Structure formats: C-alpha cells, structure tokens
Amino acid sequence: KGDVESVRAARAARVVVVTARILDVVREAGIHVDAVVGSEADPAEAWEDGMLATPPGLVARTRGAAGGTWWTADTRESWDPAPLPGPAQDAYGCGDSFAAGLTYGLATGLGPREAIALAARSGALAVTRRGAHGG
Template sequence: MRLTAVRRERPRVAVVGHIEWVQFARVPHVPRAGEVTHAYDCFEEPAGGGAVAAVQLARLAGGSLLLTALGEDELAQRSVARLRELGVDVRAATRPARTRRAVTLSDEAGERTITTFGARLQPLAADQQLPWSALADMDAIYFTAGDVGALRAARAARVLVASPRARDALGGGVPLDALVLSEDDEIERRAAARAAQEAELVLTTRGKRGGTYRTRGGETGAWAAVPPPAAAVDSYGCGDAFAAGFALARGTGKGLQEALALAARCGSVCATGRGPYERQLTRETL
C-alpha cells in the first residue's frame, strides 16, 4: 500500500475502543498459587487499549478523538476527566452498567499480569450520540472494540489499524490496512487467524525480540526491537502504543519500514514509565 504524505501541520487521528479503570501495583514477583505477596507503588488510571492508544496518538499528533462506551458511575466521570487532561477528546456512550475495572501487577523485570472485572463496554454504530461522521476526516484510526457497524464507520478514514481484541467487529468483511497482535496472547492469535484475510498487513509483536509481518500477498519480513532509553519499568500499554505509532505513521504517508521504526520506538519508550502514560513518545521527542 502506497500512501502520499499528509500536507497539514497536525494529523487527524482517532481511536474507536474501550476504557478500563485500572489499579496498578508493583510486586517483587507475580504470586504463585497459594502465595501472598506485598504490593507497593500503587496507583490508578483510566487505561485499556483504547485509552492508551488515544493518549499516545494525542502526544504524537497534538490531540486525538476517542469514541468509547462507559458505565453510569463515578469511574466513568473520572476516566473522561483524566483522559481530557492528557489531550484526548473523549466521546462516550453511556451504558446501564459499571465501568470495567482491572488490576495489573508489574514485577521487577517490568512484565505485567492483568486481571479484568466485568464486561468490556464498547461503542456501537447505533450510539447516535457518538460523532461517527467525524471519522471520515481522519488520517488514521486505531480500533480496539466495537461492532461491525462501528468498524465500517472507521473504515472511512485514510488508514485503519485494528486489534484482534475487537473480535465482535472482525470477520464482517471490512478491509483493514493492518491488524496488530501480540505473539504471547493466544486469544489474539486465534482472533487474528480468523480475520487475517481482511487485513492488508498482519503485524505480530514479540516484545524485546521485535516482531514479524506478513502481507496479504504473502510477503514476509521482520523488524528489530528498539533498545529502551532507560531501564524497563512496566510493559503495560506497550503494544497499544506500538499500534498507535504505526497507525499515525501510515496515516501520514510514511513507508512500511519507517512506520515500523516509529512504532517500535513508541513501544520501547512506553516500557520505561510507571504505568502507560508516564513515558510516551511525543512530537517533541521524535
């Protein structure tokens, strides 16, 4: 896929996806069955793939739009307020449910383990309060959750990148410019296998080992990981930061190798921060 460069100062970028209210904690190691461990450095943030990618895009592009769904509770209000502080224009449909929560434990090597609580709330094409028509003006969209109608609306953007976690939307025949998955996630691998024919490009991330790609035409390749600029602290959000960087690069006309290089930098920098937002690549640090 060849794209011409975008000739405007600020790219238009968006995410269609989910938010979770996440409690973060550091532990010496993930507890074994029956073991009790003491957590330290505990804090809370609105996160999940949609939120993390939206903040990364906002920092790279000077702002981003996030279409999502939240519950009728205080956590929804806190999520919107915090993400707006981080530069994201949040538009949320309201569900008669609780906002999903999660707990993530990061060990001393920076590896994270996540447990979620409750159903994932996702935007639907039938949500009339969401500005679906605005997606047609976007240079790039990253899609992590929604239905087929929502994915079809997102397809109006110049470039559409999706996560296999958007399993309710995949398989409906909507073409994707790229599908980004983690090699370590069995659920993502299975979902990606079902949707691979819809994607022009499938990217498989492998953490510190870089990653591999395969085009619809059968061409394969790989990219190397970028050494982090500091010690790894927390791997939470690295994959979504990678996908956001890739979507932005392709949406602004960058070639495949240049887009992969930027995406790898986004993931690498994210790993050096406490939680997903303390260290993310920005326009100023490109």
C-alpha cells in the first residue's frame, strides 16, 4: 500500500518517470506516467504496448554500452552510447543515473531526443565513478 500511495503522490510532480519494474504498482495507483524506462537485458523491465491503460508519452529501452531505443506515439529512434568522460570504473547506478537524467530533461522542457541524450550522458558519467555515490 505504501508504494501505491507514493506513486500517487509522485503524480503531483511535473514529470513522472518510472522503471518498468513497478508497472503493477502504477496500474494499482491508477496514474498516468510520462515515461517508462527499462533495460533490455532485464526481463523484469520488459515493456509491451498495452501494459498500461494510458500509454506513457515515452518509452526508453537501454542497452548499456550499446545505447538503446526510445519511442513515442509517432517516433522511434535508437541512440548511441554517450562517450565516457573518463575511465570506466563501475556500472552500478548507471540505470538510475540514466532515469534521473531523463526525468530532469523532460521536467525542464527538453524534447525526447534531447532528454535521452542528457540521460545517456548521465549514465556514462556514472560509469566513471565507483558505486552509487562515486566514492
């Protein structure tokens, strides 16, 4: 129940981006989400049309160092990975950093292509740090 209430409360934000892992919670909460993010390597983050009653405005499927694919109702594009701004250290937290960059980009008014590019750079930066906090 706490997760459902948290997801409902999140809808007060300008933009709601969720992982595909919590689609059951989103359905129970009955809210519209602006974007769904999932890794193609993780079956728990699979996405298929119709998984939500109201489709998200954007779906992003990541492939780590291979980039990913995003789509909206009328556009489908792939993106290349962002260049690493330093030596690779650790992949932990890259997906969360990608989602944070996407959320920030969409919330500040970037279009999908630009928000995805920001998200990819955010994920790439995380690779150059050890652990979730760069320590």
